[in-house]
Amino acid sequence: ETGVTQSPTHLIKTRGQQVTLRCSSQSGHNTVSWYQQALGQGPQFIFQYYREEENGRGNFPPRFSGLQFPNYSSELNVNALELDDSALYLCASSLPGQGASTDTQYFGPGTRLTVL
Amino acid sequence: KQEVTQIPAALSVPEGENLVLNCSFTDSAIYNLQWFRQDPGKGLTSLLLIQSSQREQTSGRLNASLDKSSGRSTLYIAASQPGDSATYLCAVTGSGGAQKLVFGQGTRLTINP
Numbered sequence: 380e381t382g383v384t385q386s387p388t389h390l391i392k393t394r395g396q397q398v399t400l401r402c403s404s405q406s407g408h409n410t411v412s413w414y415q416q417a418l419g420q421g422p423q424f425i426f427q428y429y430r431e432e433e434n435g436r437g438n439f440p441p442r443f444s445g446l447q448f449p450n451y452s453s454e455l456n457v458n459a460l461e462l463d464d465s466a467l468y469l470c471a472s473s474l475p476g477q478g479a480s481t482d483t484q485y486f487g488p489g490t491r492l493t494v495l
Numbered sequence: 496k497q498e499v500t501q502i503p504a505a506l507s508v509p510e511g512e513n514l515v516l517n518c519s520f521t522d523s524a525i526y527n528l529q530w531f532r533q534d535p536g537k538g539l540t541s542l543l544l545i546q547s548s549q550r551e552q553t554s555g556r557l558n559a560s561l562d563k564s565s566g567r568s569t570l571y572i573a574a575s576q577p578g579d580s581a582t583y584l585c586a587v588t589g590s591g592g593a594q595k596l597v598f599g600q601g602t603r604l605t606i607n608p
Contacts, residue, residue, distance in 0.1 A: 383538075410594060421499070421584055421598030422539070435595055469538055473594060483529065484596065486539040 382406065383472050383487035391493045397458045400490045402470035404451040409474060410434070411453045412484065413445060416467040428453060457492075465494045497522045499587060501599035509607050510577060516570040516602045518585035523563050526588040529596070530559050530570050533582045542583075543570070547590070575606045 382405035392398050404411050410429045414422035424437035428447035442458040451472070457464055471484040498521045508514055518528075527546050531539040543552045543559040545568070551560040558571040568585055582603045586596040 385538075412594070412596070414596075419600075421586075421600045422596070424595045424597070427595060437595070467536075471539075471596075483541045483544050484594070485541065486531075488538040489536075491536070 383470065383485050385468075385470055385487040385490050387490060388488070389491045389493075391495065392460050393495050394460055394462060396460050397456065398460060398492065400455040400457075400468050400470075400492070402453045402455070402472075402487055404453065404470070404472035405485050406451070407474060408451060408472035408485070410472065411447055411451070412471045412473075413453075413455045414469045414471065415439075415464075416469060416489070418466070422469055425455070460494045462494050465492060467491050497525075497587060497589060497597045499585060499597050499599040501583075501585060501602050503602060504600065505603040505605075507605040507607060508575060510575060512575050513571070513573050514575055514604075516572070516583050516585075516604070518568040518570070518599055520566045520568075520587050520597075522589070523566050524590045525563065526590045526594075528559075528561055528568050528585060528587045530557075530568075531584045531586065533584060533601070535582075539584065572604075577606045577608050580604055580606050 384403045412427040413425040416422040426436040431447045444456045447453040467489045469489045471486045473484045502517045529544045530542045545561040556573040582601040584601045586598040
C-alpha cells in the first residue's frame with residue numbers, strides 16, 4: 380500500500396470527448412508525476428508538478444494538461460480524445476531532494492482508459 | 496535522449512532457481528536507478544533504488560547492481576518463488592531538472608511451480 384490513490388479505476392470514452400483523471404498523493408509529498416502506459420510497454424512520462432507548478436513535460440501534446448492542488452491531490456485532463464490515448468494512466472508522488480529514502484517515487488494503482 | 500532497454504522481454508524458470516534480469520541505458524549521466532515490480536493491470540511497486548554514487552542495493556532475496564560507466568544494471572533474484580511472477584521494470588532518473596523516470600519495456604517473469 381503506497382498511500383497513493385487514483386480514480387476512477389476504469390473509464391470508457393469515445394473519440395473527441397474530454398476526460399479528467401484524479402490522483403491523491405501520499406501525505407506531505409509535494410511532487411506528483413503522471414505517466415501513460417500503453418499495453419505491453421513501459422510507462423512514458425507525461426509531466427510533473429511541484430508545489431502546484433508544472434516542473435517538466437514529456438513528449439505529449441498540449442491537449443494533455445494537469446493541475447496540482449494545495450492538498451497534494453492532482454488531475455490529468457485530456458481533451459479531444461484519440462484512440463491511441465487508450466492506456467493505463469499512473470500517477471506517482473515523491474518528496475525529492477531529501478535523501479535517498481525519499482527519492483523513491485510511489486505509484487498509484489492507475490486508471491485504465493479505453494477510447495472507442 | 497535517454498533510452499532504457501531490458502533483456503530478456505520474457506523469462507520462464509522453475510521455482511527455486513536464481514535468476515538475473517538485465518537493464519541498460521544510453522546516457523550515463525543519471526541521478527538514480529530504480530527497479531519496479533508490476534502485477535497484471537496494476538500499478539508499480541518500487542523494489543530497490545540505487546543512487547548514482549552507489550554500486551548495489553539489497554532487499555531480502557533481491558540484489559540490484561549499478562555500473563554507471565557502462566550503462567548497465569542487473570536485478571538478481573535468489574531462490575525464486577511463484578509469487579515472484581510479475582513484470583519487472585527498471586527506470587532511470589536524469590541528473591538534472593525534473594525527477595522524470597525513463598522506463599524500459601520490462602521483463603515479464605514467470606516462475607513455474
